[in-house]
Amino acid sequence: EEIERDQEQLEAELRKWRRMQRELMPAAGDAISNSAPCEIEDEILFLPSDFSAVQHTELGLTHLVLVEQSLRQGEANDALRDLRAAIKHSVVLRQQKRKNVHDQRPNTRAQQIIKSADNMKLRWATKYRHARRCLATLAFPEVDAKYPELHDQDMWMKTVDTAHTLGDGQKTEGWIWRVGPMGRMEDEEQGEWSLELDRVQWFRAMADKDRWQEEVEILEAEFGRCVRSFRRMAAVWGDLARPQTKKGYAAYAWRQASMFGRMEKEAIQKFILAGGEDLTATPE
Numbered sequence: 001e002e003i004e005r006d007q008e009q010l011e012a013e014l015r016k017w018r019r020m021q022r023e024l025m026p027a028a029g030d031a032i033s034n035s036a037p038c039e040i041e042d043e044i045l046f047l048p049s050d051f052s053a054v055q056h057t058e059l060g061l062t063h064l065v066l067v068e069q070s071l072r073q074g075e076a077n078d079a080l081r082d083l084r085a086a087i088k089h090s091v092v093l094r095q096q097k098r099k100n101v102h103d104q105r106p107n108t109r110a111q112q113i114i115k116s117a118d119n120m121k122l123r124w125a126t127k128y129r130h131a132r133r134c135l136a137t138l139a140f141p142e143v144d145a146k147y148p149e150l151h152d153q154d155m156w157m158k159t160v161d162t163a164h165t166l167g168d169g170q171k172t173e174g175w176i177w178r179v180g181p182m183g184r185m186e187d188e189e190q191g192e193w194s195l196e197l198d199r200v201q202w203f204r205a206m207a208d209k210d211r212w213q214e215e216v217e218i219l220e221a222e223f224g225r226c227v228r229s230f231r232r233m234a235a236v237w238g239d240l241a242r243p244q245t246k247k248g249y250a251a252y253a254w255r256q257a258s259m260f261g262r263m264e265k266e267a268i269q270k271f272i273l274a275g276g277e278d279l280t281a282t283p284e
Contacts, residue, residue: 010040021046027059049134056138069138072131076147079128080176086121087157087176093117125150148175223271227279230264233257 022029025046032046044050048065049072056065097110132147140147154174234257241253268279 007040014040014043017045024064025059025061028061031055031059047134049137052137053139065138069135069140072134072138072140073147076128076131076135079124079131083121083124083128083155084176086117086124087155090114090117090121091157121155125155150176220276223267223276224279227264227267227271230260230267234260234264 018032021032025032028046028051031051035044035046048056048061048068051059051061056062093110093114097107097114101107101110128147129150132143132149135143135147154176156174157177237253237257237260241250241257244250244253271277271279
């Protein structure tokens with residue numbers, strides 16, 4: 001149902017875009033209308049980068065080519081910025097794992113976090129490569145010089161918190177640290193830029209940490225209320241069972257008391273397994 005709702009919203013946005021295209025790109029109407037039918041998520045937007053250089057002239061898209069070139073440059077620069085941050089994040093996570101993580105369970109958790117960071121790195125790399133391909137299609141001047149092709153070996157950096165070993169001085173970091181707005185900075189400016197990037201990353205991480213801490217505290221409070229509720233219900237059913245003279249009523253009440261008692265113990269055990277404190281002594 002959620003997917004269908006998203007598809008409907010996407011279709012509405014596409015119809016709106018097609019109406020704008022009729023005004024901005026009237027000569028491209030035939031190419032758009034003759035496109036093969038497909039699923040909404042596979043629809044081609046028919047931006048200038050979706051046409052050849054010859055078609056740019058034939059369809060009168062020259063002015064829109066310049067607009068998309070500017071937007072794609074911004075997209076590529078943003079992707080490089082986020083890629084650098086993701087690489088630094090991944091490097092730091094691996095360093096912390098080597099230093100501080102030893103047991104199997106924390107090691108598995110750390111590996112999952114590192115994998116998530118690596119996925120973010122691939123995400124920004126994919127975004128940069130897409131923007132670069134579009135710039136090449138748009139015949140952007142000096143695309144190879146300003147936005148080189150990105151290879152996997154370019155996406156790494158030297159460690160900053162450990163001493164370099166023999167041979168590290170001969171290794172050079174990928175071009176992503178020298179191209180784009182950062183590549184035109186002096187050493188001091190690069191340091192300030194990197195510090196600002198780290199500061200932004202730190203504040204974002206701090207905000208995430210605060211939200212996660214709040215969620216943990218909420219869940220702990222809910223678990224505590226759950227345990228107290230089970231304990232209270234067990235006591236209530238026990239109080240109802242004791243004065244009963246009818247065996248059927250008493251048996252039912254004791255069964256209910258036993259059920260809530262088991263639920264209390266299970267909740268406490270699961271909370272402990274999740275890393276929480278023992279709630280056995282939780283006050284009513």
